[in-house]
Amino acid sequence: MSVVLDVNVRENTGTGNAREARRNGMVPGVLYGGDEAPVAIAIKSNEVLKAINSGQFIGNMIELVHDGKGQKALTKDIQFHPVTDLPVHLDFYRVTAKSIIEVEVTVNFVGEEESPGMKKGGALNIVRYAIEVKCPAGEIPDGIEVDISAMDIGDAIHISDISLPKNVKPSITDRDFTIATMQESRTEVEEAEEEEGEEVAVGDVPASEQTDDAAEGEG
DSSP: OOOEEEOEEOSOOSHHHHHHHHHTTEEEEEEEOTTSOOEEEEEEHHHHHHHHHTTOSSSSEEEEEETTEEEEEEEEEEEEOTTTOOEEEEEEEEOOTTOEEEEEEEEEEEOTTTOHHHHTTOEEEESOSEEEEEEEGGGOOSOEEEEOTTOOTTOEEEGGGOOOOTTOEESOOSSOOEEEEEEOOHHHHHHHHHHHHHHHHHSOOOHHHHHHHHHHHHO
C-alpha cells in the first residue's frame, strides 16, 4: 500500500457543505461500508491529485488517517468537474486486508515478438483489457500477465489459459470467457479480397456466354 491520505471529518453533509469544502481547497467525499455508518470527509485537493497521479489510487487499497487513526479503504468512485477535469467528489469503501472484494485488474500482454501469428503479420484482437476478479483487499495484483508467445492466427486465449496469482479468482465463473484472439490483419484480408475480385474480372468467360457469342458470330 503506497497511498496514505489525511482526512478531515465534515460535521454536515449536503451540497452547501460540499461547496464550502471545495472553496477551502478540499475535495469532499464519503467513507462507507463495513459495520459502521457513512462518514462525510474532506481531503486536500493537492493530496488527491498527487494520489491520482501515482497510479495507485484506483483499484488499490489505501489508508485514510484521521486524528492519528488509520482506516484501510478502496477508492470506489471519483467524480470530475466536466470543464476543469479536477476531482470534485470521492467515494471510499471500508475494508480490511482480508476482506474479499471484486476489482478490475489490468491485463498485460507479453510475448508478442515470439508469437507465430504476429510474425505472419497477424493482429492481436484484445477482447478484455481488464479482468474483474475476487481477491483479498490486501492482495490486489498490479496486473495480470497474459503470454501470447505461442499464439498463431486463429488462436484464442481464454480465462482458463491464464495462471492467476494466489487467492485471486475470476468474478465470472459460468463461462470460459475470451481474453484475446489472433486474427489476420485487416490489410491482408482486404488485399486477398481485391485479388479475388481481379481473378474473377480477368478469368474465363462462362460457357453460357461463350455459346451466345459463338451463335452471334455464326449469324
